[in-house]
Amino acid sequence: GQNIDQPTEMTATEGAIVQINCTYQTSGFNGLFWYQQHAGEAPTFLSYNVLDGLEEKGRFSSFLSRSKGYSYLLLKELQMKDSASYLCAVRDRNAGNNRKLIWGLGTSLAVNP
């Protein structure tokens, strides 16, 4: 079956670094996405990994290991505005539609002063 796990909540301090992990199980892995969602708003795209390794984009980086079914999102130099929910989503080519995403439950990150 398909399953995505990520921690429910995390807390970090302004200026620090935080790593949000995501593990997944799919039969036809075809890419992993990270989205940020502030309360009451729609998700916004952060990163996409389809090959193993690290993708860096400013303060945000995302890592993927396909053999381990594992990804993490790394946020550096945390700012108060980074307080949000971070959603891990996987695309599965066997899901009936090759653009359909399977979503994790999201990690609620609280950044404290």
Added chain:
Amino acid sequence: GAVVSQHPSWVICKSGTSVKIECRSLDFQATTMFWYRQFPKQSLMLMATSNEGSKATYEQGVEKDKFLINHASLTLSTLTVTSAHPEDSSFYICSAHRGSGPGAFFGQGTRLTVV
């Protein structure tokens, strides 16, 4: 960049009435759009896949006669919540894919409150 516009952003309706939500891709054509529902502090729940020119594909447990989806053009999909009840109150979000790009672009979401 690509923009997906969703309208209205919020709506309050009486129980038993119907509500239509529009999702438009503003600068690209989207053959496929997705409709999600999200309850407070929960993740996105895919309701259906909207396919231009054909019937929508509904996820298990989603009533197709209650949540009517129409994707009549390459830039517009609509979701109609028929005979709405208080338990239908939720945040409804659409997304669309641009060309062969991997990412999904989301609309702003619609907060539906049924009273």
